[in-house]
Amino acid sequence: MSLTVDFGIPGLQVAAGDHLCAFYDGLAERDDVLLPFLRAGLTAGDKCICVIDASDLDAVVGDLWADLGEGRTMVEHQLEVLPVERVYLRTGAFVPDLMLDFWDDIVSSALGAEGFSFVRSVGDTTWALRDAPGVVNQLIVYESRLNRFLPLYPQVVLCLYDIGRLSGEMIVDLVKTHPKLLVRGAIVENPDYLEPDEFLAAHS
Amino acid sequence: MTVASGLPAGSSDRVWREHLSNLRSLLVLSMLMTESEDQDQISRLALSSIPSFAPARPRAIYVAGAGWVAVEEPCTDAALRAGLEAQLQGLDNVGGEVEIPGDAWAWAFALGGGRRRGFLVAGAAAEPSKEARSFLQVLAQQTGAALAIARLHASERSAAEQLAALNASLEATLAALRRSMEIHNRLTEVAVRDQGQEGLALAIHELTGFPVAIEDRYGNLRAWAGPGEPDPYPKAPAPEREKLLRRLIREGRPTRDGGRLVALARPRGDLLGVLSLIDPTGAAGSHELVALEHGATILALELARLRSLAEAELRLKRDLVDALLDGTDDETVESRAQGLGYDLGRPHRVVIAESNGTTRADDTFFQAVRRAARDLSLGTLIVARKGTVVILANRDVPWEDFRQAILRELGGGRCRVGIGGHCGRPSEFARSHHEAQLALRMERSAGIDQASSFDDLGVYRLLSGIEDLGDVERFVRDRLGKLIDHDAQRNSELVRTLTHYLECGGSYERTSAAIFVHRSTLKYRLQQIRDITGYDLNDPDTRFSLQLSTRAWRTLRSLREG
Numbered sequence: 001m002s003l004t005v006d007f008g009i010p011g012l013q014v015a016a017g018d019h020l021c022a023f024y025d026g027l028a029e030r031d032d033v034l035l036p037f038l039r040a041g042l043t044a045g046d047k048c049i050c051v052i053d054a055s056d057l058d059a060v061v062g063d064l065w066a067d068l069g070e071g072r073t074m075v076e077h078q079l080e081v082l083p084v085e086r087v088y089l090r091t092g093a094f095v096p097d098l099m100l101d102f103w104d105d106i107v108s109s110a111l112g113a114e115g116f117s118f119v120r121s122v123g124d125t126t127w128a129l130r131d132a133p134g135v136v137n138q139l140i141v142y143e144s145r146l147n148r149f150l151p152l153y154p155q156v157v158l159c160l161y162d163i164g165r166l167s168g169e170m171i172v173d174l175v176k177t178h179p180k181l182l183v184r185g186a187i188v189e190n191p192d193y194l195e196p197d198e199f200l201a202a203h204s
Numbered sequence: 205m206t207v208a209s210g211l212p213a214g215s216s217d218r219v220w221r222e223h224l225s226n227l228r229s230l231l232v233l234s235m236l237m238t239e240s241e242d243q244d245q246i247s248r249l250a251l252s253s254i255p256s257f258a259p260a261r262p263r264a265i266y267v268a269g270a271g272w273v274a275v276e277e278p279c280t281d282a283a284l285r286a287g288l289e290a291q292l293q294g295l296d297n298v299g300g301e302v303e304i305p306g307d308a309w310a311w312a313f314a315l316g317g318g319r320r321r322g323f324l325v326a327g328a329a330a331e332p333s334k335e336a337r338s339f340l341q342v343l344a345q346q347t348g349a350a351l352a353i354a355r356l357h358a359s360e361r362s363a364a365e366q367l368a369a370l371n372a373s374l375e376a377t378l379a380a381l382r383r384s385m386e387i388h389n390r391l392t393e394v395a396v397r398d399q400g401q402e403g404l405a406l407a408i409h410e411l412t413g414f415p416v417a418i419e420d421r422y423g424n425l426r427a428w429a430g431p432g433e434p435d436p437y438p439k440a441p442a443p444e445r446e447k448l449l450r451r452l453i454r455e456g457r458p459t460r461d462g463g464r465l466v467a468l469a470r471p472r473g474d475l476l477g478v479l480s481l482i483d484p485t486g487a488a489g490s491h492e493l494v495a496l497e498h499g500a501t502i503l504a505l506e507l508a509r510l511r512s513l514a515e516a517e518l519r520l521k522r523d524l525v526d527a528l529l530d531g532t533d534d535e536t537v538e539s540r541a542q543g544l545g546y547d548l549g550r551p552h553r554v555v556i557a558e559s560n561g562t563t564r565a566d567d568t569f570f571q572a573v574r575r576a577a578r579d580l581s582l583g584t585l586i587v588a589r590k591g592t593v594v595i596l597a598n599r600d601v602p603w604e605d606f607r608q609a610i611l612r613e614l615g616g617g618r619c620r621v622g623i624g625g626h627c628g629r630p631s632e633f634a635r636s637h638h639e640a641q642l643a644l645r646m647e648r649s650a651g652i653d654q655a656s657s658f659d660d661l662g663v664y665r666l667l668s669g670i671e672d673l674g675d676v677e678r679f680v681r682d683r684l685g686k687l688i689d690h691d692a693q694r695n696s697e698l699v700r701t702l703t704h705y706l707e708c709g710g711s712y713e714r715t716s717a718a719i720f721v722h723r724s725t726l727k728y729r730l731q732q733i734r735d736i737t738g739y740d741l742n743d744p745d746t747r748f749s750l751q752l753s754t755r756a757w758r759t760l761r762s763l764r765e766g
Contacts, residue, residue, distance in 0.1 A: 023236055025240070163236055163240070163245070163249075164245065166249070167248070167249070167252035167253070168233060168248075168250060168251070168252040168253020169252050169255055170252075171232065171236065171249065171253065172226070172229040172230075172233065172253055172256035172257075173256070175225070175228055175232045175233075176225045176228075176229060183232060183235050183236065183239075184235070188232065188235075190228055191228075192221070192224040192227065192228035193225065193228075194221060194222070194225050198218060198222075202218075
């Protein structure tokens with residue numbers, strides 16, 4: 001039986017190994033998903049990794065600290081807020097293999113040396129949608145391959161997508177590559193998502 | 205053979221999975237579009253998802269009434285769109301095939317939902333499968349529904365915004381009305397409680413926070429409220445003041461004049477006062493403007509009331525003076541005088557002033573006489589009457605000083621003053637008036653400007669007192685008849701010349717100056733007089749007799765004028 005954890009939004013539960021895609025419209029809507037998710041993780045003692053645009057770092061971290069309230073301190077390294085430049089684009093270009101290696105390193109380290117028992121990761125992909133078209137294709141390949149990585153560790157990954165920057169074609173591909181979707185505050189099970197082998201075969 | 209989904213029978217599991225996944229994607233896409241309130245976003249998502257569901261390219265979305273809500277190449281071309289729109293007009297509500305240059309196949313899928321007709325148009329190099337066309341048809345249906353909902357939201361939002369704007373406007377109007385009521389009530393209180401101009405200035409100052417000045421039409425300060433009252437109060441020169449007033453009348457509303465916002469108090473068109481808000485920084489807004497306008501109305505009422513009182517008092521005074529000069533019954537007149545707070549028991553004289561020897565008793569002359577009389581404390585019963593100004597003086601003054609004071613007030617010109625004898629009772633005012641008139645006429649006949657008192661008329665006073673003037677006329681006729689006839693026939697001035705010659709004691713020099721003729725002319729006229737009458741003008745008896753005659757002649761002329 002898989003481990004179930006609180007998503008952070010009342011009534012929403014996720015299970016270890018879940019790979020969720022959340023669509024949002026505007027930063028306020030993004031933070032309505034992002035912040036409860038991280039706050040629940042911090043409260044539960046999970047390792048929380050947040051990859052967002054550098055311009056939002058202070059606002060997000062500041063809000064989280066404020067939300068924890070007086071007398072609540074985080075465990076060392078519990079929250080890592082990383083700018084996209086240091087994660088998705090750390091070599092100057094987006095390469096799915098490197099990204100998967102990055103996640104493997106940071107998650108295994110958190111569960112090993114750092115001593116955490118569960119990892120929550122969240123990545124905002126707004127950066128990719130304003131870059132060159134080729135990045136979008138690579139991003140979809142990466143999203144599909146991420147499904148192979150998820151079962152390896154006790155973890156949940158939440159991918160954030162700004163609907164204002166998405167094309168309809170991209171939405172279709174995201175639906176096909178995420179087993180669970182978070183649409184306007186509701187988790188939608190997606191039994192019809194395509195396994196990586198199926199999707200990548202059709203996508204290539 | 206195909207199944208209901210549009211897939212051929214015997215399709216592989218992978219194909220089925222792909223098909224189901226597309227359906228799920230379409231469902232999520234529909235959810236996102238339906239949740240969106242942005243019609244542009246909905247159109248963009250719908251068009252850009254077409255390649256995911258069919259081997260086709262997005263072309264355009266058309267909605268009746270809204271036109272082309274999204275277009276892709278080649279529909280960015282206006283002429284092409286016009287042709288395509290004509291084709292869409294011919295389609296039914298299900299949609300159908302259309303022709304687009306460059307596309308072997310093009311189809312307009314009817315948008316679902318809402319009451320507006322609309323189409324999602326796609327094109328392709330070859331006709332897509334039935335399954336793919338079904339996806340596009342569903343996509344169009346969902347797009348239409350999402351657009352209809354978004355339009356409804358937009359309409360509701362617009363209605364809500366209009367309602368909010370209307371509410372805000374109503375609230376602003378109510379607030380303005382409340383402020384206006386507050387101003388109205390406060391200023392009405394000033395009027396009802398008879399708080400005068402001081403009270404009005406204070407009320408406007410308290411309502412607006414700005415210092416307030418009330419001036420008369422000449423720029424004299426009547427009331428000030430608030431800090432910074434200038435001392436001395438500045439007064440613009442008369443021409444400048446008149447220019448400002450003309451501008452304010454022309455504007456017809458409160459107008460800025462330097463550091464002031466100024467309104468006029470003009471009851472029935474008469475300019476009586478000026479109300480100013482001292483506002484050097486121009487900070488006064490609509491609230492202050494309303495207070496100023498209301499204040500100007502209250503000031504106009506107050507000034508009109510004061511003027512009406514003054515006019516009533518003046519009318520009563522005029523009636524009293526008329527009654528006194530006409531010799532009305534004592535008791536009636538005395539009771540009216542007491543009503544006006546005037547003591548007729550004091551001794552009086554009737555004094556008459558006239559300007560330029562004519563009837564120039566206009567307002568300027570009247571005001572000059574009034575101010576001179578006020579300065580010399582002659583009393584307050586002063587009226588304009590038959591071209592002159594009549595003063596019922598309750599004290600004696602050097603009357604020539606009074607005349608000079610009038611001239612000073614006038615700034616030059618001419619003025620004669622006639623002073624009647626004392627009157628101790630109201631019934632004697634008519635006599636004093638008659639005497640003042642006679643003194644004035646004597647001046648007039650003598651052609652000189654001075655203050656003449658009846659008491660000082662001497663023989664004239666004696667002559668004027670004779671009731672039967674027949675003997676006097678015969679006396680004059682006996683001695684001056686030939687000269688009077690000569691003057692009448694030849695239009696000469698021998699009687700006047702003789703009169704001045706005798707009054708000047710036989711001095712050629714003084715006589716010439718008095719009648720403005722050359723000395724030789726005077727001598728010629730005197731010789732004419734001698735020739736006509738045979739009188740010896742050097743004989744003392746003759747001269748006495750002739751002087752009495754000429755004075756009698758002047759007296760008769762003056763009496764006849766009356």
